[in-house]
Structure formats: C-alpha cells, structure tokens
Amino acid sequence: MLDKNKKFSCSRRSFLKGIAATGATAAVGGSIFDFKPGSFKKAEAATGTSAKVFQNACPRNCYDTCAILSTVEDGVLKKVTGNPKNTYTRGRLCAKGFSYTRRVYSPDRIKYPMRQKGRGSGNWERISWDEALTEIAEKILQIKKEYGSTLPICLNKYSGNFDIMHYGIEGMFSSIGYTSRATGTPCWPAGIDAQTFDMGTIICNDPEDMVNSKYIILWGVNPAWCSVHSMYFVEEAKRRGCKVVAIDPILTQTASKADLYLQIKPSTDGALALGMVRYILDNELYDADWLTQNSIGYEQFFGYVKNNITLEWASEKTGIPEIVIENLAREYAATKPANIWIGYGMQRHTNGGANVRAIDALAAITGNIGKSGGGAQYAHLQTWGFNYHAMLQSPPEGSKGGKDRAINMNNFGAEVLGAKNPPIKMLWIACRNPMTQDPETSVIKKAFEAMDMVVTAEQFMTPTVEMSDIVLPVTTFFESPGINVSYWHWWMNLNEQAIKPMYEAKNDVEIAMKLSAKLNELEPGSCTFPTSGDLEEWVGKEFNDNIYKQFGIQHWKDLKKGPVKAKNSRVAWKDGKFLTPSGKYEFWSEEAFKFGHHPLPVYVEEMKATDNYPLRCISPHWKLNIHSQFQNLDWMEAINDAPSIEIHPRTAARYGIKNNDNVKMYNDLGYIILPAKITETVSEDIVVVYEAWYKNRNYNVNYTVKAIPADMGEKATGMPGISFHDNFVNITRV
C-alpha cells in the first residue's frame, strides 16, 4: 500500500504517461432541449415523488473536494446539498458549490461542437461531432505523416477537473503515439519539494485532527476563502481552548478571525521561522529527544542558525518587532501540540521552497511532527493510489519519437514557441484555461497563433476557447460518472451520473473513444484507445486491493452507500519512519543539494521591488471562484461582478488615488485597469488583485505576471512552480 502510494506521492501531474477511453453511457446528442431556468417550480420542486438523490463529488482544484447529494426530478437537477456522511464537509457546500444548478443549466454553455473561422474572430459555426472528429483526426494523421511522429501535438490538461477518470485525456494522447505534454503544476510545487527534502513526501494530518491542537499558526493560508470547511475545525479548536495565529502579508478573512494577526513582509516567512528557531535554540525550548531519535543534520542546522540568524535580523527582514517574534516563538514552542498550516500562497516566490523548509524545521525542532494536533500541514496524496487505468495507455506499435516530450506548463507559451525538432503544431486543451490563468498571457496568445490547429474541450466560451479552432462541449460532473479524492482531507467520494449529458456534451473519456474510432477508421491501428466502453465500469477499473484495504471497503460499488474515509488517516509520520534517503527527518538533505539547493533550511534572499516597479502585486484566490471557474455564473455575477485593486490609504494618497478611481497597474509586460479599493488590510508596498475570469470583462491579472520560476518543484513535479507573488508593478490613476 505504501509502496503503491509512494509511486503517486510526487504529484498528480508527474505521472502523465498514458491514455484511456471509455464508452459513454448516454446516447450521442442525447438531450437537446431548450432549458429555461425560470421554469423551476418553487421550493416544492425537490419534494416531488419522482425525486431521486444521487451522490456527486465536487472535482474542483480545492482543498475541500466536497461530497454532494443531488436531487433530480424528472431528469432535471433541482438542487444540491452536502452529504452529511462526510465528516469533513459535514453536509455543507460552499457558495460556489451551491451554484452548481446554474452551471449545469447556464445558457452560456457550449452546446455542440463548433468551428471558428479565424482564431479570435468570434466567427463560429456549429458542426457535427463527426465533422469535428474527422477534422481533428485528419490533422493528427497529417502531422504524423509530415513529421514522422506525433511529437508536434501538445496536450495541456490540468486542474479544471480532478476526477480520476479525467486522466483519460492523457490516456488518449498516449494512445496516438509519443506527444508533447504540458508538465509541472503551477500552484504548489515549491512546497512539495521542500517537504519532500525534509520528510520524503507530503503527508499531512487529517484536517479533522486540528480540533486537538492547542496552538495553530495559519501561515500564508486563507481557509475562510479557499478551504472553507476547515474553518469549522479551526473554530472548534478555538472553542476547546486553542490559540489561533495568522501570519500573512494581507489581513485576510481568515486572519480577521484569529486571536493574533502578524503582518509580514511578503516572501520573508523563512526569516521569521529561522528567527523563531534562534529564540527556541537560545532558550532550549526544542525537543532534543525527538531530534536525536528522528532526524539527521540538526547539529549542522543549529550551527547555521547560531552563526547566521539573529532576532534583530529576522525583525528587520520581516517587519515584525523582535518582542513579537520572541513571544510567538515562546508560545509556539511551549504549547503542545502546536500545528502550523503552511499555505500555498506563501511558497509562490523565488524562495518559497526554502521558506517552507524553514517552517518545517521549526515544527520539527519542537517535536510537533508526528503528533496529533501538531504537524507542518501542507497537503498529501496518500489516497490517490488508483490504477490510472484510463490514463495508462500504450502507444501504437512502431510509434516514433521514443518518449513523450515535457513542455514546462509554467512557461508554456515560450516553450511551445521554442520547441524544435519537431516544432509544436497542434494544441489540445482540456480542464484548463491558459489564456487567463497562465503567466505572460501575450506569449500564450502568440503560441496559440503559431499553431496549425487548436482544439479545446470546454463548457464555456473562455478566452482560451476564443483562441481555438474547434471547441468540443464537455459534460459537467453531474452528467457522467467518476471518483474523487482530496489533497487535504482523507475522504473518497463517488460521483454518480445524475442527469443525462446536456445538449451534445460528452465526457472527456467518451471524446477519447470517439476520436479513437475516427482515427482507426481513417488509418487502422493509429490509436490504441478503446472505442467503446461503459463509463461507470471504467470507474470500477480504477480500483485495486490496496485502495479497498486503505478505505475498508469490499467493492467500489460500496461507495454508492456514501463516501468513505481512509483508515490510515489520522496522524502523519507518527511512526517516525520518514521517506527520505536516511529514513529520518532531514535537516541536512543531500537530495536538496543534488537539486541545486543548500542542504540545510537556510534563508534565501527574497525578490525585491525596483525603482520602476516599486509595488509588489499579490494575486491570490478569490472566494467566489476557483481560478477561472464560477465567477461567470449568474448567481455569482449578482453578488460580485467587479474586480478591484486593493491599495493602502497612504500608497493611494501618494499616487493621488481615491476609492473607486480607475487605476492602471502596469509593468514592462502589460497592464490592467481596475477600480481602486482603499484598505488598510494590505501594506503600503503591496497591492492585491484577485485572479479570476469574468465573463464580459477584459480583465486578467496575468497580463502583468512573468513566468518567474519558484526555487523548487523540479524533483517531485518535474518543473519548478511559478512565483506568482513576485510580480512587481507600478500604478497610476487614469
């Protein structure tokens, strides 16, 4: 079981090695009907005698991966609620989750395949599935003939849907031959590598265990917006007497609920952690027994801290007064168990991985690793040990090219344009929206423009679809089956098909099957992906004995009774057996050194503002979306339809900016214009713009974001992360 999981412990991204396809359950072109949302009956709707309840799973790239119960009446999804059997999501959904009926029945959905005459022209025409697949298949075969391999064809698929069956998209690509693949993960790899160097992989305690903490530091994480179900456990810990501290450059919603908030200079978190270590060391508050039994290299680490770190330095770096650092260090070291939740935001820097290593070290020297209520909590992938049946497909015999070619997802535009021998000529985009979510939008656009063909499988007319030649309509998770687990909690939720596919939408695996059929019709043997199959049976093919044992079930259909939780969930590293080369917690990591880092958790200088661009723009997640999803739905638009730029009052005064003035935020890459929101929740040297896609606005913070790599990520995920928050800009009133 552990071995199996170990294989998957690096990253969901790094095992893109295959293809898969499936038979679709619903008839092609099944249910085209002119759905009028207004025709809902009122509250009685869901209580009718024909109402059926289905189990669904929210597949979004979110900590919470909610268990959903869907009420369907006469084939219409009437409402969704949380499934109370999942003790992490506790029968509750978030605002986004409650809006799902609006997504399924949105009039904006892509309803049938379409072809655009001229990328970006908006000149779309409806085509049949057969026409679309023929055109795509002919292009694939033509490229293969012209270049001798399928390497000029590139897939960019990632986090739009984390259902395990969706790895069938990668499977489809494997079954046509060796191809180019967007590789890496934008959001969190620096922290993954950091914990991999320290402990061997990422494993966190069950988040439900937070109630046992006596001291919680929410470090660069905003669960009130991004992991809202965790807030119950934070509140419950508080009720039981736990002190909650938030450390963040921004007074976030989460920080506003803490007992103590410390505003820190962005990207200096490692300096704070090392300053705390110095205090703990000087005052002998560390756990010597734990260190001798469970770690290597702590002597060298203590030596480094003694020789290089002072509280005065830490204070100067972080902007936090020495006395506050001392108090924090003393409280944290003296209160057991103490938990640090390390956010993904704080590692999106050129020193993000180093900062996470410093925080890990703080947790380790105080003996908080391997304890209930303790931990250096980042994430885990321990419940992801599926078969990846849909994904693991073999290339056709005699395929040329030798192996897949990795294209850095985090510098995608430039790498696509720069690919040689052979060049990249065709893109397939699925579960992604690079035109709004990737850095350097203008380069992404150039890459799209340079293609012979761009195919996007989508539900909405996103800016990425606008730059495509062909769009294929895909189902929502209510319209096809799947299986979902989380990178935070330890539950597994089955996703049942609750309604028929809308319009002509198809599941991505079904698209793969149809494409395979077309390819084989045009050139027998050109694609190994199965051309038919039952999608639900394919869900079953993802399971194995290890998963059954881990979750204590006999058969995957047991999940129809409700979600189940892994039996091995509670406390990470309890046995002190780390997955590092030494089997110990490694303060001194040869592995880190091999990847070009200092072997110890040392401070790495943060990026600083320049004269031309004196402000740091932080672009965190917004509460009403997950990246480019949700904010386009009518219920969300009704609450919020206007991004803004948050500016400190003194900064605003310096630039002569008042509330709601239009502000141009710019650097040498590009600019955006946004209304100002003057607030002291940000500090004077930063501005905050939340990343999102709004349907009818030319708004995209990534116009200004460079593809600067984070320090770490290469070991576990193949590519370093992106320093999204090392974006330096200037502003002016317009």
Next chain:
Amino acid sequence: MVKQLGFIIDLNKCIGCKGCEMACHNENCLDDIHYRKIVTLAEHPKNFFGFLSMACNHCRNPACIKVCPKGCFKKRKDGIVLHTNSNCSGCESCIGACPFRVPQINPQTGKVEKCNFCFKRIDQGLKPACVEACIPEALYITDLSKPLSEKYHEILPGFTIIRITRPSIRFILPQPPVCFWRHDK
C-alpha cells in the same frame, strides 16, 4: 404568541463566505431575487471584514402584515411571517413599510416574495437551509420568547437596526484579533 423563532448571527464566526445566501438560492430555486443577502458592515479603515447575513427578520410586530391591502401576510404561532402570493397585486406597500426592505418583486411573476424561514423544513423538524449550510456555525435559530443570554445583542455598533417592528435577529459581537502591523525599519 407561543414562540418567536429568530436568527442569531455570531459575528465572531461569520466569514462572509455567502454560503447561506447561495444555499437559500439553491433550496428555493431562486433566479432573480435574493431572500438572504450578505451586507458588508460599515467600512472601517482597518476593515475587519464585518459581515451581516440578513433575510426576513420575521418581526414580532411586522409592518408588512399591517400595510398589505390583500392580506397576503400572516404570522404563524411560531413567529414565522409568511407571504402567500396568490392574491399579491405587486403594489409594493410591504416593500415600503419594511424597515429592512426585505420583500422583493420577482420580475418573473410581478409578485412579492421573501424568506419564509424554510417553514416546511421547520415543520419537518429541520433547520432552515441557510442555517444548515453555515460551515462555521455562525448562523443559527432560537426561540426569542425564551430568556436569552446577555451575549445576544439587539443592536450592532456602527450599523443601524431599526427596532420599531421588533425584528427577530440577535448578534454576538465580533472580537477582532490582536494585530501587529508591519513595522519596517
């Protein structure tokens, strides 16, 4: 009146996530109107993200009942104020009379609608959808006719709550964190 059901909002716990508002939409299949809304409390320079989740306050002395010419409103024995819209002419008198402007015209029907406390759920022993959806358990209901703890406040500093109709809403006041703001040298 045997009972007076009302809403309690613990502003210490409310994170303004809008889950209650969306749960209400979802439960009632609402298109164009909002039975429950999240209001951002007075902008403070160091805004501590004060939010107020508010729907119909099911007042003890509801003005809507008094002004409706068609008698569409009634108050149940548990204090819930219901609007039955079969006779509603859309005259909007109730909207004008309500201190919280809770009733709204549904543009699809031209008639008034408002929060009904999920009375059908209440009758089945369930909680209103908004309450059941509240993740930090900041929103809950209680019977206000019983003696109440002094932590439940009728007024909110810095936010006007008109008391004339005796709205059935109480607050637990927020305690902001101790903050250390940056102190650059």
